Amino acid sequence: MSAKSMEELVNLLKVEAVEKGSTFIRKNKRNSKEYFLLEGICRSYLINPEGEEISLTFFVSKSILSPYSTRTREELSILNFQALTATKLASIDALKFEELMVKNLEIRRFGNTVLRNELSRKVEKEIGLASLSAKERLLQFREQYPKLENLISHTDIASYLGITNISLSRLRSDLAR
Amino acid sequence: MSAKSMEELVNLLKVEAVEKGSTFIRKNKRNSKEYFLLEGICRSYLINPEGEEISLTFFVSKSILSPYSTRTREELSILNFQALTATKLASIDALKFEELMVKNLEIRRFGNTVLRNELSRKVEKEIGLASLSAKERLLQFREQYPKLENLISHTDIASYLGITNISLSRLRSDLAR
DNA sequence: GACCTCCATTAACAAATGATAAAATCGAAT
DNA sequence: ATTCGATTTTATCATTTGTTAATGGAGGTC
Incomplete structure (x- = not known):
């Protein structure tokens, strides 16, 4: 501009x-x-x-x-x-x-x-929710929002990913090893 | 107009x-x-x-x-x-x-x-995918698109709902009884 | 009518995710 | 440092959904 x-x-x-x-x-x-x-x-x-x-x-x-x-x-x-x-x-x-x-x-x-941009982010997310596993969505989240996982509540992240915070915790420990 | x-x-x-x-x-x-x-x-x-x-x-x-x-x-x-x-x-x-x-x-x-309208449909769908079960999403689909279930391929509907067409078939028979 | 193809359904088992509860961890406030 | 509260992790079991394979049905073509 x-x-x-x-x-x-x-x-x-x-x-x-x-x-x-x-x-x-x-x-x-x-x-x-x-x-x-x-x-x-x-x-x-x-x-x-x-x-x-x-x-x-x-x-x-x-x-x-x-x-x-x-x-x-x-x-x-x-x-x-x-x-x-x-x-x-x-x-x-x-x-x-x-x-x-x-x-x-x-x-x-x-x-x-x-x-x-607003729309295309939504389309990206829609595709993720419709066609990726929760684990893959978490990985996608980490790419799209680096560092955010350590800055905000996991409950907020879990609802974004369409899973419970307990599931999120499981996936995190799964991916950590 | x-x-x-x-x-x-x-x-x-x-x-x-x-x-x-x-x-x-x-x-x-x-x-x-x-x-x-x-x-x-x-x-x-x-x-x-x-x-x-x-x-x-x-x-x-x-x-x-x-x-x-x-x-x-x-x-x-x-x-x-x-x-x-x-x-x-x-x-x-x-x-x-x-x-x-x-x-x-x-x-x-x-x-x-x-x-x-485009955006708000996406928001509705996003909420559905993130917070409803597959069965609830199917019911929501039926409300939003009456009759469509009988007009187009179930494979196309299943991918819209974020499930396999086998799951869709199960849910349909489940809801039918 | 016989055959074929595509699609939908059903079945059996495996994997992923949810629900509930209990334990561990962290941070803020005192 | 200690306590309190909230968040995160772990565990157990139930439910949902996926995978693979077999079965059934409708419509089209010859």
Whole structure:
């Protein structure tokens, strides 16, 4: 992105801190911002019919949270987003960002790239869940998120992998020998 | 959408027929169209490391195939799309559609809605794969795609559900009694 | 009608994963 | 250092799902 486009964007950003454990976007609540994750680790998650939290995606430093348009239905969030460590976010009003996208080709391309990445990560994960064993999914997780296994709760990882944390523990000791 | 916007769109559409079994978008090939499924049933699928076809999404009559931007990377398709029955498609060049989106608010909203729906179907499926048993996933499939179970191959359904077709058969007889 | 091919079902056994409970480990707070 | 609480590991057994192979059925072709 050119310096000029970048400046236009950065001028509208506001930085906010979120403490560890806090859920800063809640399902069925309004939240109309786009977020850039400057520091820390976050996840998106949902509660399944059994009342368990299911991790959908992890976000690490210097990345972008799921865009407003993909996590929102009729102005209400369809997902929860939680800080798993102390976190710094930069945010911009989603409407303002959409205006930027419409009038600025570079920012539009950037926004579309974010969307594509979001989708293709989901496709990758979908294929993994549909066609790999739990052990293979763990290995894939380790490749996609190096180090994360030692930074966040195994319960959160297990629900991401679609297994229980007990199974995760078994696979870990299996892979360790 | 207003009649005027609709007309602008429809004027650019071309109808094409695809025969049963034909894969009309191929991974790693160029395809720069947006598609409307007028008649028939399609699926998107991929080949996993073991060489098996994995169904990702099914599309039924009067719906919209995954948008160009979400199924394409560096101008090459990342997915295969196949007609599971004799199919009629209406298509428009993706670039032309993007132009329409930029200059026409209604069409832009329409396009964004398609994107959101695409994502939220994936999220639903992700949650299912990560937190439901195979039997529950089959029930969810039946709700989402009524009748489809009797119209397409069970092998295609099984890979969508993340199980073998033998397991699918077991679950079917289990649920039948 | 006989044959063939493809697909779905069933069976028997093996492997993977879940459920429950108990033990071990780790870190935070005092 | 000690205690407390939460997380992770280990163990045992039950259930689900996979693998391989055999059986059955529907539709197409000759």
